Amino acid sequence: MSQYTATFILNSRTAMQQPTAPELEILKLLWQKQPLTARELHDELETVLGWGYSSTRKTLERMGEKGFVAVQAQGNKNSYRATLDKMPTLAGFAQDFAKRIFEIDGPLPVAMFADSKLVSAAEIADLEQLLQQLAAAQLTKPVDSGEP
Amino acid sequence: MSQYTATFILNSRTAMQQPTAPELEILKLLWQKQPLTARELHDELETVLGWGYSSTRKTLERMGEKGFVAVQAQGNKNSYRATLDKMPTLAGFAQDFAKRIFEIDGPLPVAMFADSKLVSAAEIADLEQLLQQLAAAQLTKPVDSGEP
DNA sequence: TTTTATTTGCGACAGATGTCGCAGGTGGTA
């Protein structure tokens, strides 16, 4: 079975939000190499996002509030580590995409992820599992009536 | 060849934005049956989004400003029609998803859309074309340096 | 220990989105 916990499925009431585009960029870096300081993260992101250092830090700060990353004060500087697991997060995006954009109910065929620069063969196997779980969970989920 | 114009590719400076989640919901309805009045749209959306009538109209209004829909004053009531073409829009979402989330450069395999409740076999063929174009366009596109 | 280079926390601001409510028309009906 999968070594990951399917972070997204739980928590129906709080509607666990997905990371935004820039947040995902940061998470990707962290999944590659962990932990990293704000400065390190920034230096990599700069080329891609063209941000000022402050923007990077603010984003990190907000990600902390949302529980996407954990801060570790190491001496005087903080370093960050992802608290969101890679594969469940990615699977969540995939499922949401399939469902919301294309109205595909069953799990997506993992074949489509073969060319991804992000996932290894081993991870693809996990992804398959996760996608299946998510698809199943979705079918049993009652229609959200949006009551506050 | 595809009967659609690839609305998204053009327009590099203005960065043609994609519709948001609720906006897409509205577009989907319009692609199914066109034109529709605000009230008609609302009655269908209500169950899914749990919105008030005003919210629906405001969203429609903003979609008009963005050029996603066109308004037609018919007597005293307005009806709306989508100005965004279905397949190019969907293809845009797919490509963006592949690229931004999974870092897949080539075009997505169309097989994955087979189970979509949204696209017919004929449309899948078009989708394939569009995805290929988008993937190609992406490769030649220079890195965005974010200069204002 | 005084200075200098970095950090960090936090406040700010503009723009996009979700979500309403109100006031002023218009058409049909009594």
Added chain:
DNA sequence: TACCACCTGCGACATCTGTCGCAAATAAAA
């Protein structure tokens, strides 16, 4: 023609995001 139901334009407000800048704290260097 006076009234009622429904429509439209438009202003408002709370959030979330993207993006900074500043001042206080800390570590490293002189």
